[in-house]
Amino acid sequence: xxxxxxxxxxxxxxxxxxxxxxxxxxxxxxxxxxxxxxxxxxxxxxxxxxxxxxxxxxxxxxxxxxxxxxxxxxxxxxxxx
Amino acid sequence: xxxxxxxxxxxxxxxxxxxxxxxxxxxxxxxxxxxxxxxxxxxxxxxxxxxxxxxxxxxxxxxxxxxxxxxxxxxxxxxxxxxxxxxxxxxxxxxxxxxxxxxxxxxxxxxxxxxxxxxxxxxxxxxxxxxxxxxxxxxxxxxxxxxxxxxxxxxxxxxxxxxxxxxxxxxxxxxxxxxxxxxxxxxxxxxxxxxxxxxxxxxxxxxxxxxxxxxxxxxxxxxxxxxxxxxxxxxxxxxxxxxxxxxxxxxxxxxxxxxxxxxxxxxxxxxxxxxxxxxxxxxxxxxxxxxxxxxxxxxxxxxxxxxxxxxxxxxxxxxxxxxxxxxxxxxxxxxxxxxxxxxxxxxxxxxxxxxxxxxxxxxxxxxxxxxxxxxxxxxxxxxxxxxxxxxxxxxxxxxxxxxxxxxxxxxxxxxxxxxxxxxxxxxxxxxxxxxxxxxxxxxxxxxxxxxxxx
Ligand SMILES: Cc1ncc(COP(=O)(O)O)c(C=O)c1O
Numbered sequence: 001x002x003x004x005x006x007x008x009x010x011x012x013x014x015x016x017x018x019x020x021x022x023x024x025x026x027x028x029x030x031x032x033x034x035x036x037x038x039x040x041x042x043x044x045x046x047x048x049x050x051x052x053x054x055x056x057x058x059x060x061x062x063x064x065x066x067x068x069x070x071x072x073x074x075x076x077x078x079x080x081x
Numbered sequence: 082x083x084x085x086x087x088x089x090x091x092x093x094x095x096x097x098x099x100x101x102x103x104x105x106x107x108x109x110x111x112x113x114x115x116x117x118x119x120x121x122x123x124x125x126x127x128x129x130x131x132x133x134x135x136x137x138x139x140x141x142x143x144x145x146x147x148x149x150x151x152x153x154x155x156x157x158x159x160x161x162x163x164x165x166x167x168x169x170x171x172x173x174x175x176x177x178x179x180x181x182x183x184x185x186x187x188x189x190x191x192x193x194x195x196x197x198x199x200x201x202x203x204x205x206x207x208x209x210x211x212x213x214x215x216x217x218x219x220x221x222x223x224x225x226x227x228x229x230x231x232x233x234x235x236x237x238x239x240x241x242x243x244x245x246x247x248x249x250x251x252x253x254x255x256x257x258x259x260x261x262x263x264x265x266x267x268x269x270x271x272x273x274x275x276x277x278x279x280x281x282x283x284x285x286x287x288x289x290x291x292x293x294x295x296x297x298x299x300x301x302x303x304x305x306x307x308x309x310x311x312x313x314x315x316x317x318x319x320x321x322x323x324x325x326x327x328x329x330x331x332x333x334x335x336x337x338x339x340x341x342x343x344x345x346x347x348x349x350x351x352x353x354x355x356x357x358x359x360x361x362x363x364x365x366x367x368x369x370x371x372x373x374x375x376x377x378x379x380x381x382x383x384x385x386x387x388x389x390x391x392x393x394x395x396x397x398x399x400x401x402x403x404x405x406x407x408x409x410x411x412x413x414x415x416x417x418x419x420x421x422x423x424x425x426x427x428x429x430x431x432x433x434x435x436x437x438x439x440x441x442x443x444x445x446x447x448x449x450x451x452x453x454x455x456x457x458x459x460x461x462x463x464x465x466x467x468x469x470x471x472x473x474x475x476x477x478x479x480x481x482x483x484x485x486x487x488x489x490x491x492x493x494x495x496x497x498x499x500x501x502x503x504x505x506x507x508x509x510x511x512x513x514x515x516x517x518x519x520x521x522x523x524x525x526x527x528x529x530x531x532x533x534x535x
Contacts, residue, residue: 015092022094024093024095026090026092027088027442028088029087029090030091054085054086055085055087063404067406068090068091068092070406070410071410075094
């Protein structure tokens with residue numbers, strides 16, 4: 001799973017999608033996930049990375065990450081396989 | 082290595098040019114206490130969902146309303162509108178404050194008597210009074226507010242057998258400039274029907290016309306409608322006095338003051354738009370004082386205010402059952418409060434607050450109740466943080482009509498608790514259980530032993 005190329009994400013959480021002209025606001029953890037996706041990490045690797053770094057229980061984290069990825073899909077920001 | 086504080090990842094689309102009613106960054110308000118009592122403690126003791134009534138708020142609000150009128154007019158009497166909330170404990174607080182009772186059925190009438198209200202301090206309204214109800218009201222010296230000519234003739238017939246004169250008023254409906262017109266209750270002013278009813282009563286031996294009543298609608302956003310209504314009742318009182326040399330003892334302006342809740346579809350919150358008690362009081366009392374009624378004959382002003390007195394004193398606590406995404410990616414949160422117990426969510430955009438610390442990130446969310454029905458929506462759209470299963474929420478301003486119009490559907494109606502002035506909790510209505518239903522239901526003998534077929 002990969003973020004569409006050309007989509008720019010700034011450090012402070014502003015994202016612009018040149019395909020649609022839409023822009024988005026992201027919080028810090030969301031920016032981090034997008035970076036990991038850009039670098040080719042899988043969902044499972046992202047979850048592992050978060051578990052090690054943040055104080056959060058597994059079930060909440062998993063639900064949140066999949067929910068977030070569902071939103072990326074909904075906004076059509078993910079490369080179709 | 083110490084782990085970092087986690088925050089749920091969030092993505093929000095920026096909608097350029099579309100002004101967002103709530104602004105982009107709203108601080109999430111949480112409410113963890115009611116009158117200084119932790120919401121969590123209430124739920125630990127009484128379960129979720131649970132209704133909570135603040136005695137202090139009832140008394141404070143009553144005093145505000147009373148002072149608004151009392152400071153402008155010599156004789157003011159409130160009568161507590163039972164249908165708005167007839168839990169005995171609630172009624173008793175109003176009676177202690179000096180309110181009479183305003184009832185609209187035999188059931189409410191019985192309740193008022195049981196609550197210790199003397200018969201001659203009960204106002205009996207409504208189109209549905211049985212012969213039995215009317216007889217009781219005559220015997221007890223209650224004030225019967227006549228709704229239609231059929232009732233008027235019933236009273237004449239029934240009071241023939243009584244040694245007592247029936248004390249009556251007529252309910253008058255009229256054009257106050259507000260639509261829809263409530264013309265289905267009482268006698269119309271403009272077409273002369275109200276005047277005919279007055280004449281019919283005045284020539285009767287068995288009835289004493291003591292008052293004139295109106296209830297012009299509910300959640301009235303304009304105080305001026307009351308000025309119009311008060312002037313018209315005052316004109317009727319004056320005309321009665323001129324023709325019969327009979328002075329009307331009271332003018333009853335009914336209820337209908339708006340509460341601070343926000344009506345569905347309103348752009349601004351109700352607390353910013355609804356008139357204050359002072360606004361209503363100013364409109365009504367100046368109309369009466371400026372009428373043709375002579376100053377020494379000014380009638381007592383009765384008020385049957387319901388929702389504006391009790392709404393703020395009621396809270397509903399509930400908890401989150403689940404979160405999900407709808408097919409269009411909208412977030413939905415399911416709570417254990419449905420339209421069966423929060424009936425007023427059909428009219429109001431109720432405020433909903435998380436009742437513990439939570440994320441500051443909000444998302445446009447739909448709040449669903451737990452009923453297996455499509456109509457069970459508490460809020461179509463609310464900027465809300467993501468809460469976890471089991472988290473508590475608090476809905477303020479639910480004191481009016483919910484604890485009387487609630488429906489028993491699928492599940493039991495919950496506990497109702499009162500917080501007294503000293504922050505003690507009192508259970509004032511028990512959660513229902515199977516026994517409540519067993520007591521009401523009867524299985525015919527021929528159905529009592531069917532289980533061998535299963
Ligand atoms: C006759 C009468 N009086 C008083 C009330 C209380 O009205 P509100 O709650 O709008 O103040 C009602 C409510 O319907 C009513 O019908």
